[in-house]
Amino acid sequence: MLTSTLLAAATTPLQWSPTVGIIMIIVNIIAIAFGKSTIKYPSSEPALPSPNLFGGFGLPALLATTAFGHILGVGVILGLHNLGRI
Template sequence: MITSTLLATFATTPLQWSPTVGIIMILCNVIAIAFGKSTISYPQSEPALPSSKFFGGFGLPTLLATTSFGHLLGVGVILGLHNLGRL
């Protein structure tokens, strides 16, 4: 009974991938990387990436952290825009 009540409270999101969704996710990742570049104290932490100049001087932990944050931000933006009917 509790499970059916909980399932009834969640909205379904039949959102499919489109180029607009991809662009929003890319922009959110770029924003997260820019935010991380300006706020992370030690972005060059080990292990280093193969070409640090290509990745903005980030180490592997910093790159994983900023892109993970970017994906969380992107999911929130995409679902929010979908619930508002803009996407």
């Protein structure tokens, strides 16, 4: 019974495409912009090799915003796939 329920809930697999990549890039840019305006100490140590290239972020802020962006990106991509948009 459980197996048939799980199989019925499964969707078609999502293949990578340039659209998926563009969505992930856009969502990560949004997450970095959100982090830039909300992180209390964005330039905390350890510093990155070229801080100006990374918007003045330190390593912890950069890792936090990109991780947050990937989590949001997966949600957006899977949500759009579930709606049939991509």
